[in-house]
Amino acid sequence: MQLSQKHKEYWQKNLRITGILLALWFVATFVIGWFARDLQTITIIGFPFPFYMAAQGSLVIYVAIIWYYAHYMNKLDQEYGVHEGDD
Amino acid sequence: MATQSTASFKSQLTRYYSFYTGGFIAFVILVAILEQMGVPNKMLGYMFLAATILLYAGIGVMSRTADVSEYYVAGRRVPALFNGMATGADWMSAASFIGMAGTLYLSGYDGLAFVLGWTGGYCLVALLLAPYLRKFGQFTIPDFLGARYGGNIPRSIGVFAAILCSFTYVIAQIYGVGLITSRFTGLEFGIGVFAGLGGILVCSFLGGMRAVTWTQVAQYIILIVAYMIPVVWLSVKHTGNPVPQVAYGYVLEKVTAREVVLNDPTTPDGAKEAEVRAIFKQRQEATEAKLKALEAGGATYLAEEKAKLEKAAADLKAAKDADPAAVAAADKAVTDFPADAAAAKAAWTKAAAGAKAKAGPIASHAEPFAGKDQAAIDKKRKNFLALVLCLMVGTAALPHILMRYYTTPSVKEARKSVFWSLFFIFLLYFTAPALAVLAKFDVYTLLVGSSFSELPSWVASWAAVDKTLMSVTDINKDGIVQLAEITIGGDLIVLATPEIAGLPYVITGLVAAGGLAAALSTADGLLLTIANALSHDVYYKMIDPHAPTTRRLAISKGLLLVVAVFAAYITSLKPGDILFLVGAAFSLAASAFFPALALGVFWKRANKWGAIVGMSSGLGICMYYMYMTYPFFGVNAPLWWDINPISAGIFGMPAGIIGVVVGSLLTAAPSKEIQELVDHVRYPNLTGDIDTKAA
Numbered sequence: 001m002q003l004s005q006k007h008k009e010y011w012q013k014n015l016r017i018t019g020i021l022l023a024l025w026f027v028a029t030f031v032i033g034w035f036a037r038d039l040q041t042i043t044i045i046g047f048p049f050p051f052y053m054a055a056q057g058s059l060v061i062y063v064a065i066i067w068y069y070a071h072y073m074n075k076l077d078q079e080y081g082v083h084e085g086d087d
Numbered sequence: 088m089a090t091q092s093t094a095s096f097k098s099q100l101t102r103y104y105s106f107y108t109g110g111f112i113a114f115v116i117l118v119a120i121l122e123q124m125g126v127p128n129k130m131l132g133y134m135f136l137a138a139t140i141l142l143y144a145g146i147g148v149m150s151r152t153a154d155v156s157e158y159y160v161a162g163r164r165v166p167a168l169f170n171g172m173a174t175g176a177d178w179m180s181a182a183s184f185i186g187m188a189g190t191l192y193l194s195g196y197d198g199l200a201f202v203l204g205w206t207g208g209y210c211l212v213a214l215l216l217a218p219y220l221r222k223f224g225q226f227t228i229p230d231f232l233g234a235r236y237g238g239n240i241p242r243s244i245g246v247f248a249a250i251l252c253s254f255t256y257v258i259a260q261i262y263g264v265g266l267i268t269s270r271f272t273g274l275e276f277g278i279g280v281f282a283g284l285g286g287i288l289v290c291s292f293l294g295g296m297r298a299v300t301w302t303q304v305a306q307y308i309i310l311i312v313a314y315m316i317p318v319v320w321l322s323v324k325h326t327g328n329p330v331p332q333v334a335y336g337y338v339l340e341k342v343t344a345r346e347v348v349l350n351d352p353t354t355p356d357g358a359k360e361a362e363v364r365a366i367f368k369q370r371q372e373a374t375e376a377k378l379k380a381l382e383a384g385g386a387t388y389l390a391e392e393k394a395k396l397e398k399a400a401a402d403l404k405a406a407k408d409a410d411p412a413a414v415a416a417a418d419k420a421v422t423d424f425p426a427d428a429a430a431a432k433a434a435w436t437k438a439a440a441g442a443k444a445k446a447g448p449i450a451s452h453a454e455p456f457a458g459k460d461q462a463a464i465d466k467k468r469k470n471f472l473a474l475v476l477c478l479m480v481g482t483a484a485l486p487h488i489l490m491r492y493y494t495t496p497s498v499k500e501a502r503k504s505v506f507w508s509l510f511f512i513f514l515l516y517f518t519a520p521a522l523a524v525l526a527k528f529d530v531y532t533l534l535v536g537s538s539f540s541e542l543p544s545w546v547a548s549w550a551a552v553d554k555t556l557m558s559v560t561d562i563n564k565d566g567i568v569q570l571a572e573i574t575i576g577g578d579l580i581v582l583a584t585p586e587i588a589g590l591p592y593v594i595t596g597l598v599a600a601g602g603l604a605a606a607l608s609t610a611d612g613l614l615l616t617i618a619n620a621l622s623h624d625v626y627y628k629m630i631d632p633h634a635p636t637t638r639r640l641a642i643s644k645g646l647l648l649v650v651a652v653f654a655a656y657i658t659s660l661k662p663g664d665i666l667f668l669v670g671a672a673f674s675l676a677a678s679a680f681f682p683a684l685a686l687g688v689f690w691k692r693a694n695k696w697g698a699i700v701g702m703s704s705g706l707g708i709c710m711y712y713m714y715m716t717y718p719f720f721g722v723n724a725p726l727w728w729d730i731n732p733i734s735a736g737i738f739g740m741p742a743g744i745i746g747v748v749v750g751s752l753l754t755a756a757p758s759k760e761i762q763e764l765v766d767h768v769r770y771p772n773l774t775g776d777i778d779t780k781a782a
Contacts, residue, residue, distance in 0.1 A: 003766060011769055015689075018214045025210045029203060029479070033472050036196070036455035037464070046336025051453045054199035055520035056332065059206050059513050066213040066509055070502035073218070077499065082770045084497045 010080040017072055021065045028058040093496060097166045104169075108308055114138060119593040128592045132271040135596040139309065139603060140286035143302045147290030150298035155636050158295035158643070159226040159619060165300055165494045171507020173303035174491045176310065176608035178205075178512055180256075181263025182669045184310060184605035187516075189577025190666070191523035195452035197467060198523075200474045202516050204673075206509060207475070208482025211685075213505040216483055217492040219688045219768040221501035224493065227616075228486040228680065229624040235687040236698040237761060239629055244702045248679035249486040249620045251706075254654065256485075256672035257613040259665045261658040263606035270552070270582075271599040277659045283603065284655050287611050291618075292644055299611045300494060306604035307511060313601025314515055314581075321525045321588040331521040338528045342452055345531045349570055350448045356536065363562045363571040364446050371442035378435050386428055396421050445571050452527060466729045474670070477736035481673025484680035486620070487612040498771040526580050529587050535570045542568070545586035549579060557583070614654070618647035670733035671713060678705035678739025682747050690751075691765050697751030705743025709735045 032039070036050035044052050077083035118131055152158055165173065183205065191198040223231055228249060233242035261280055268279030290298045322331035325338060348354050352361040380388050400417035403409050425431035450457050456467035482488065491508075495501045534543060539561050549557040556576040559568055581602070585594040622643035627634055634642075682701050686693045715724040717732040730737055756762075767773065 007770065007773070014769075021210070021214055025207060029207050029475060030472055033203075033475065034468070036468070040454070044336075045333070046338075046340050048453045050455055051196055051199070051339070052336070054196065054203055056517050058203060059517050062207050062210050063506070063509050063513055065210050066506045069213055070499075070506050073502055074499050077771050082772045084499060084772045 006080055007082070010076065010082060013076060014073065017069065021069055024061065025065055028053070028061040032058065093164065093166065096164065097168075100166065100169055104304060104308065107305060111309065111312075115593060115597060118596065119591065122591055122593050128595075129273060131592060131596050132273075132599065135600045136268060136272055136282075136603070139600050140283070142305065143286050143607065144289040146302045146305060147293045147298040150294035150301050152294050152297050153637070153640060155639065157297045158640055159493075159623065160490075161295075161297040161300045161494045163224070163494055164496050167495060167500045167503035168507050169304050170300070170491060170495050170500075170504040171511050172307040173300045174488065174504070174508035175511035175515075176303040176307035176604065177491060177612040178488060178508070178609070179310065179515060179605050180260055180609040180669065181267075181602060181606035182259060182665060183515065183519075184314065185263065185267075185578050185581050185602050186666065188519045188522040188526070189580040191520050192527055192575070192580045193577050195450060195457075196455045197457075197471055199520065200471050201478065202520060204475045204478025205482060206513060206516050208479035209505055209509040209512070211479060211483035211681075212488070212492075213502065213509075215685045215688065216489060217501050217505050218498045218771070220489055221492050221495060221498050222768045222771060226493065226623050227619050228489055228684070229620060230628075231687070232683060232698065232702075233624070233628065235761065235764060236683070236693075236695045237757070238695055241683070241695060241698045241702065242624055242628065244699065244706070245680070245683075246620045246624045248675065248702065248706055250617050252485065252672040252675040252679070253487060253613045253616045253620075254650075255668055255675065256487075257610055257617070257654050258658050259668040259672075260606045260610040260613065261655055262665055264603065264610065265658065266578075267599055267602045267606065271596070280655050280659055283607060284610075284651055287607055287614065288648065288651055291611050291615050292647055295640075295643070296490075296494065296615060299615055302611065303608045306608040310601040310604045310608075311511070311514060313597045313604075314518060317584040317588050317590060317594055317598060318518055318522045318525070320590055321529075321584060322521070324588055325525055325528055331525060332517055335521040335524045339453055339524050342524060342528050342531060345528075346449055346451050349531070349535070359563070359565065359567065359569050360571055362565075363569045364448075366562050367442045367446040367571065371439050371446055374435050374439040374442060378432065378439065381428060381431055381435070389425070389428055389431055393421070393424050396424060449570060452524065469729065470731050470734065473730055473734040473737040477670070477674045477677055477734045477740075480677035480681050480740060481675075481736060484676040484684065485672070486676070486680070487609075487616040489684075490616060490619075491612075522584060523580060526584065526587060530573065530575070531570065534573065535568055537568050539566050539568060543587075545583055548586070549583055614647060614651050617650045618643055621646045621650075667717070667719075667733055671717075671735075674709055674713070674734060674736030674739065675706065677736040678709035678743050681740065682743035686744070686747050688765065688768060690747075691762050692751055692756055693747055694751045694754055694757040694761075696754040697747040697749070700750030701743045701745075701747030704746040705739045708742040709739030712738055 032050060032053050036054075039049045042049035047055075074083075118134055121134075122128075122131055154162070156162055187198075187201055190201060220228075220231060223234070225231065225234070229242045229245035232245040233239070235241075261284065264283035265276045265280035268274055268283050269276045272279070274282065290302050318331050319329050322334050323329050326334040328334035349357055349360050351357040377392075384391070396417070400414070400421055403414050403417050425434050456464045456471060458464040458467055492501045492504065495504050534546060537543065539559070542559065546557060546559060550559065553576070555574075556579040558574045559572055561568075562572050563569070581598065582595075585592075585598055622639065626642055627639050679702050682705060683693075683698045686701075687698070712727070712735040713732050714720050715722050716726055716735075726732075727738065
């Protein structure tokens, strides 16, 4: 079966959003983790910033990443006519 | 029910679970009333245990099924929200529920590796795997490997890896079941294991994935309620704010200030701490001297030392007015004396390390990677990030979790379901660090400085139950508790929180029920994964593809029983440390599955030989490193780049990825059919598409 140009575009868009969100995930986890000791002086509602991120902030970012991906892709499916029937 | 529309099925489920939650709350209130009427605590413990296990068994009986699709994937009609709750319970094990807050209490920032790793992994599940696996739509993870890479070899490696990591993980869960049932009912550990297992079996045995799914939703509700109530109460007690996650920032500031005081010998409290630490320092040096003498003198030295102790005991008994307590202590010193040089070395090394830990200043809770010099700091940072990565990738590779995304009605629902999964998991995981800080505040300000004659009641009661969980000894004989005199086991934090917060025993029972729900739900999912890998992948797909449905299910159920009993038997031998077992399962899964699964979707060129080389080299390197470095196996080879054995996956994952790439490029590209399969999983709906759906 041959994929149309539209199908290829859909997959490219999927790869792009996946890449962007993975980059965000990487920064929230590993970049902040790597520099944790250097960010120690910043405080946020009583917490040192790195502690806050590892205990709460990054977790919120993860939840948001997954929510956004589901939202974006479910819309993209409709737009490119590759969505499933209503069952 | 099969003809019902999705919307009415969902509203029916919502109604059922609302009734159920109401019923559960009524039950807790009933037990609370019974407690006030004077029913003994042990009875209340039995009531919680019996009621919850009966409930799970009841759901199992109600969901019994003889349909293959219902048995393996719950009929593929679990709505996103409910699948999210089921995944949450499937995911959160005894280690998360009971162990995590304790780990955070003991290791501060560095313990947050578990919080990050066990949540961030869902980003990988959502972005790289769940929607594609759902579109593929068969029964097991080896199914995907078998279809994508062709032939029985990738499938067989998948089966082996699935069983290996699930079995390692299930042992840790059953251990948790045994621990909780034995602690709260007084049953023996071994009997507790089998009692808890009975509940699991009735459920998964009768209804497979269908029963497990609906039980897990029920278990999630119990465990989240049980976790939240004591923490909210503790937060109100210390901060006046019922939202612990917001309030504990300021408590953390107070804890940090208190740490500074306790570490500063010029303050009165700090001077007392320094006094106790000096005593531990002496003990450490004395034990180290003994170790050195043992090295030089060997068995002769050991015999001399034992003779000295025996003589001291005999002298004491010969004396006229000997103090009976002193005689008993002297006798105990003789009987506890290590039998041979190896035992002596182990015991004394442990004692020296224990004393050394107590002799140093307390580590700051909020400081990342605390260490005495830059090298120590770098080593900690490296291990922290390596562990986070292994746990995350492992999350996106554990078959019992990925399997859950086969059960949603569509790709769209699968994507939403990962969101709900992480949301429900997040509720517990962002509460655990708050609990650790609140409990620490309690210990640092209320327990430290209190008098030995009037210890808080929870300290006395837990010290009586288990010395490894809680013990306080007046080392410097001043009658006042110093921090260095307190020994706390990690598991205590969650188990004792209701008492620390001053709540009645009914809440302690509720927490035990929550811990049991967490352990049972995970064990359920894991046992089912193992039994399905054997019955579906090995028997049906490889041995007898024409087997009738009834025989397939009979074999699956039989295997479930065998695996469960075998796992319980292994657990009753008490092998190793729970946290290591859990960590090992993640590293193994990350190394074996993740490269082949993710590249199978995102790289069309990946082929059979790539998968074979990648999976076996990833798994091989990971197992080799664990075997060589984890003390349990006794080899103790030097570490590679200072990476701890728990993060062995950090070497296995790249080996797996390189293996898939090199193996694929050296051999021919996969066939047209397989490339079409890849297109098939990439698009939720393609016109004129092939169909991979299993019945």
